[in-house]
Amino acid sequence: MEGGWNKGGKGPSICDVLTGGAHGVPREITHQVEPGKYYPNHEAIDFHGRYKEDIKLFAEMGFxxxxxxIAWTRIFPLGDEAQPNEEGLKFYDDMFDELLKYNIEPVITLSHFEMPLHLVQQYGGWTNRKVVDFFVRFAEVVFERYKHKVKYWMTFNEINNQRNWRAPLFGYCCSGVVYTEHENPEETMYQVLHHQFVASALAVKAARRINPEMQVGCMLAMVALYPFSCKPEDVMFAQESMRERYVFTDVQLRGYYPTYVLNEWERRGFNIRMEEGDEQILREGTCDYLGFSYYMTNAVKAEGGSGDAISGFEGSVPNPHVKASDWGWQIDPVGLRYALCELYERYQKPLFIVENGFGAYDKVEEDGSINDDYRIDYLRAHVEEMIKAVTYDGRRADGLHPVGLHRLRLLHHRPVQQALRLYLRQQAR
Incomplete structure (x- = not known):
């Protein structure tokens, strides 16, 4: 979203070498910027250049x-420097000040699919333990700089996406690693995860040292799974499939590896290298809350299903009881309530819905407006289910507490921004 990919001393990140894609047109990892190819992240919506007018729009909308x-490469252009880029730090100072001017609370992710490209090319991405130190240095610098401006942080965006290691894009975005290029992709994935778990825990510990009022969360791409039938094999398959995703939050919220993962490593002969003191770091650096994205649910069956390219779940089958978007994402507001209850009962931590939204083929009218009642209906239904999760399923003292809900990609396109401005002008009349 930010754009300004080569401005203000910023270095190239992994998302700067991802080409554009569309429904049915996959994105390409080029490893360097190639002439003639389209890289949407280079400009995006130019939030870097237009953040003041965008934030003013957010305020008008009541955000x-x-x-x-925070773009890692705007602070450390290569990722392994000893000193940060002051121009990049100043940009976020100004942006946070603008948000606070309108009483808008910043919620900041440290690593959102944009690690420094240099760390991938020179160190092998998160396969290398040295990257832990580089990430922690980055985290400490921004924690110290913005300790009085930002309270809510998250370490890694949708860290569990790389569980779909067969799809190069997921692993590359999460960790700079294309797992299929390794001899044992799943073992490599778990090694990468251990490095990221340690880095996350060290970042949490640093935040508490710098400002105990800071809240640092982890972030999960939550696709709740339903067994396709009440056949015991389908029910067990759904549970096992969800456990493959829960390991990402089990470790970050509980502070240790669950037995089911350790048993899998032993059963499959995986050798995950850990350093002395790692277990203590994980115990002491548990996250304060769980942020998650929610777009859809999947139904799965033990036999006869197919892999889902979006979620990465094996055994996926269409759910005949819910509709689907143009992209095949199943529209399931009740699934959000189900997910909220499942996550709170598992962790008893505050929950933050940090992504939710609906993709469609929008028609931009001549006046720049978009008549997207379907999107309004989608959001309304999901908010209603969130309210039910709190009022019916939660308890007053220690119950389910969603911190908030974010609508993702609302301003990813200039026509949408223009439509919002038009709507606000009409409402003001």
Whole structure:
């Protein structure tokens, strides 16, 4: 979203070498910027150049918080420097000041699919333990700089996406690693995860040392799974498939590896290298809350299903009881309530819905407006289910407490911005 990919001393990140894609047109990892190819992240919506007018628009819409990320390469252009880029730090100072001017709370992700490209090319991405130190240095610098401006942080965006290691894009975005290029992709994935878990825990510990009022969360791409039938094999398959995703939050919220993962490593002969003191770091650096994205649910069956390219779940089958978007994402507001209850009962931590939204083939009218009642209906239904999760399923003292809900990609396109401005002008009359 930010754009300004080569401005203000910023270095190239992994998302700067991802080409554009569309429904049925996959994105390409080029490893360097190639002439003639389209890289949408280079300009994006130019938030870097137009953040003041965008934030003013957020305020007019009544936003109370705004989730974005700090581009690692705007602070450390290569990722392994000893000193940060002051121009990059100043940009976020100004942006946070602008948000606070309108009483909008910043919610900041440290790593959102944009690690430094240099760390991938020179160190092998998160396969290398040295990257832990580089990430922690980055986290400490921004924690110290913005300790009085930002309270809510998250370490890694949708860290569990790389569980779909067969799809190069997921692993590359999460960790700079294309797992299929490794001899044992799943073992490599778990090694990468251990490095990221340690880095996350060290970042949490640093935040508490710098400002105990800071809240640092982890972030999960939550696709709740339903067994396709009440056949015991389908029910067990759904549970096992969800456990493959829960390991990402089990470790970050509980502070240790669950037995089911350790048993899998032993059963499959995986050798995950850990250093002395790692277990203590994980115990002491548990996250304060769980942020998650929610777009859809999947149904799965033990036999006869197919892999889902979006979620990465094996055994996926169409759910005949819910509709689907143009992209095949199943529209399931009740699934959000189900997910909220499942996550709170598992962790008893505050929950933050940090992504939710609906993709469609929007028609931009001549006046720049978009008549997207379907999107309004989608959002309304999801908010209603969130309210039910709190009022019916939660408890007053220690119950389910969603911190908030963010609508993702609301301003990813200039026509949408223009439509919003038109709507606000009409409402003001």
């Amino acid at each position: 109370k918080c705004f989730r974005t990320s």
